[in-house]
Amino acid sequence: MLKEDDPSLLKRDEESHIAELNDVVHQRTRLGLLVVLRETQQADFSYLKSRLKLTDGNLGQHIEILRNHGLVTIRKGHEGQRARTWVKITRAGEKALATEIKTLRSLFDL
Amino acid sequence: MATSNSEPMLDDVGRLRKSAWADRRPSSVPLIIFGGLAILSAAFELSDLSMWRLVYWLIAGPTGFLLSAAWYKHRRLATGVGAGRGSYMKTGVVLLISFALVIPLWVIALPTIGFALLVIAVRQHNMYLAICATFFGVIGFLVSIFTFDNELYRLANYFGFFKSADGYFSGATAIVDVLWGLLMVATGLIALKREVRVSNA
Numbered sequence: 001m002l003k004e005d006d007p008s009l010l011k012r013d014e015e016s017h018i019a020e021l022n023d024v025v026h027q028r029t030r031l032g033l034l035v036v037l038r039e040t041q042q043a044d045f046s047y048l049k050s051r052l053k054l055t056d057g058n059l060g061q062h063i064e065i066l067r068n069h070g071l072v073t074i075r076k077g078h079e080g081q082r083a084r085t086w087v088k089i090t091r092a093g094e095k096a097l098a099t100e101i102k103t104l105r106s107l108f109d110l
Numbered sequence: 111m112a113t114s115n116s117e118p119m120l121d122d123v124g125r126l127r128k129s130a131w132a133d134r135r136p137s138s139v140p141l142i143i144f145g146g147l148a149i150l151s152a153a154f155e156l157s158d159l160s161m162w163r164l165v166y167w168l169i170a171g172p173t174g175f176l177l178s179a180a181w182y183k184h185r186r187l188a189t190g191v192g193a194g195r196g197s198y199m200k201t202g203v204v205l206l207i208s209f210a211l212v213i214p215l216w217v218i219a220l221p222t223i224g225f226a227l228l229v230i231a232v233r234q235h236n237m238y239l240a241i242c243a244t245f246f247g248v249i250g251f252l253v254s255i256f257t258f259d260n261e262l263y264r265l266a267n268y269f270g271f272f273k274s275a276d277g278y279f280s281g282a283t284a285i286v287d288v289l290w291g292l293l294m295v296a297t298g299l300i301a302l303k304r305e306v307r308v309s310n311a
Contacts (some may be wrong), residue, residue: 048190
């Protein structure tokens with residue numbers, strides 16, 4: 001019997017993929033943050049805020065969660081008169097993102 | 111539930127990735143810089159300093175990478191967007207040291223520069239830049255072994271613009287350098303147009 005013919009087999013397959021999803025990365029905003037950082041390697045707070053259309057508080061909260069899980073690092077500094085916060089993706093962050101995208105694609109292909 | 115959500119999520123991820131990619135200006139900057147350097151190299155041919163053309167590329171190659179690094183640093187500070195994977199600064203320094211220590215590389219300076227650009231393009235998963243870098247290396251190699259000069263010389267002779275009896279057609283290298291450089295700049299400007307469009311979308 002083909003897997004497509006048996007809904008219970010398909011459901012089991014989907015559940016096994018869902019179990020692979022990382023709750024920290026799967027959240028929409030954090031996934032977006034990691035995607036942007038994967039592409040740019042590092043970006044400052046203002047850029048991330050405008051690119052992802054987030055408020056200061058919301059962005060800060062999500063960055064903090066990613067940092068607590070070792071997926072990004074934060075560097076604060078001054079450039080001239082301007083205070084800037086740089087967010088950089090870590091290797092663990094890149095790996096977690098790659099796994100998440102792979103899992104999402106597997107679910108999409110079911 | 112997750113299956114039905116994964117498609118729009120992947121679409122969003124793809125769109126966001128493209129925007130961040132375009133914000134970096136990943137292809138246009140190096141193409142315009144190296145195209146400009148190729149056009150500038152024609153000056154050596156026109157001013158009877160053709161022997162210095164080789165030395166020019168030994169310095170201009172690493173300088174191209176350092177100029178790209180400087181531009182990306184400026185952009186990072188101005189807009190807050192990082193340059194992505196692959197450091198132009200490190201590549202430029204490594205290339206400069208390699209040219210200083212490995213003399214045989216002088217013969218293949220242009221393919222070496224093209225290869226260094228290709229490495230960055232591969233690290234950034236940038237197909238457009240990879241194709242242009244390969245083109246730069248291959249054309250650069252053919253230029254350095256005078257392939258285009260000879261062909262232009264033959265063509266000029268065939269159409270009667272410049273007879274072989276007149277001697278060597280020294281303007282050919284300058285023509286090739288300018289055409290090759292203009293082509294690089296044009297591909298860079300096309301890339302820039304696309305990057306700006308995707309950035310603002």
